[in-house]
Amino acid sequence: MPVRLLRNTAMITNLFKFLVGTIGTVSICIIINKILNRIVLNSSTAQPWDWSKEIVLITGGSGGIGSEMVNKFSRRDIKVVTFDIHPPKSTLSANARFYKVDVTSPHSIHEAMEHVRREIGDPTILINNAGIALGKDILACAADQIRKMVEVNLLAHFWLVKELLPSMFKQNHGHVVTIASVASFITIASNIDYSCTKAGLVAFHEGLTQDLKHRYNARDVLTR
Template identity: 45%
Template sequence: MIRPPRQVSIPPPLSIGLGALACIGLLYKSNSYLSRRALNSPEEKDTWDWDKEIVVVTGGSSGIGAAIVKLFAEQGIKTINLDLCRPHPDAQTENAFFYQVDLTNVEHINKIADRIRSEHGHPTVLINNAGIQWNKPILELPRDKIHATFEVNIISNFLLVKEFLPAMVSNNHGHVVTVASLASFTTRAVNVDYACTKSAALAFHEGLGQELRHIYRAPGVRTTIIHPGWVKTPLIKKLMQSGALRGHLLEPEEVAEAILKQLRSAFGAQVFLPSNFWILSLVRGAPSWIQERIRNLLTTSRGYDHN
């Protein structure tokens, strides 16, 4: 006699939990799809030939920039480093090129951009990565340092886009990457000038995407913004030595790999590193008492409470 298969019943709490997980998974996939569609219209992938693409990265002699230059050059991608400081001799490889440039000097930027176009052709990828940070209270910041922060961290983004975007628009092919920070959403004491420039970088990224779509009619030129948390770079060397930083610190190579992965996808995006830190983007919409508690926590956890 053949017996019917035994029916296995799933306890109600477990059934509800599995259903909730399935819904969360569906919402996550739907959200990712809708975000990609919104940031990439039309969604069809452009054709990228990485043997012919030309990447310009600012601040490529140290930190995240140096990791980008090294990784991209190792992948056979022609990568041009724009920095005031010369890279370490070991960083000079077959596909990496260095041009010394003062990003606070408009005439110097124009001159170097002309050389790049003449010697290499029109860049198809611009990675605005250069950044400086002083970690000083507002009243202790000299005027020249304030100006330098804005000129390097945000004004140079405008100047370099003005140099290299026209050719991308003309060909409807290119990618502009803006390296911002989680400081785009959360400001703490002793970091005000830096956070101001990173909030501006986010606005720059958003507005550039709008202009590419509606003004220049070049949707094939993609835009990506990267929001890393704390990264082991010279910018936070003193904080690391003080022991004030807790939790996971990103390696520059992690950021470089995330940028390369996004470029190879041929889509633009907003990328948070670590990925679960996207939740900090909600801070601006939270009630004021929540916002202030988060800012207070960020400030005191870094040892800046003088009370």
């Protein structure tokens, strides 16, 4: 019986990982489709969206979902900025720019944004996508690994939003996208730390939406 349970658990874990990957791929199309059609879905927008002038900032753009989003926006001739600690795995198109940034450091983010503003302009769309995973059970996770995951997967969202919101307020124009996960709602074995950070992102995004509406009256800075 223990062997059978172990095998079943392993099968469930593998199936979950497969589903997460599949959902992630489909999510890319859904996310970009929603962003590209936001003007239609939100008729209250004061300023129309001119995609020749928009600038999309994507964190974690050197691999996985982030890389796919960078490529898809680039193919639509939209200016893209990518922040990542690792360089891109392939050559970026002319309208995409990579900056090496430690998203866990507010100072690193601010320095990079100074360059972005001078060289390209203020991003009008922020896609907080950077994330890491360990896949270890709780006793196998070292304290510094857990801390790093929280910093990358959750706290970085705070630092990026705090850096970019002022310019969005000034333009009365912007969109913040938070990449969460099915792990926000379902926690499997050896995934506690990751699920905790993703559940935190749901709370972060919901709270940001409420702040924009009720504290800043920034109805044209969207989160959906």
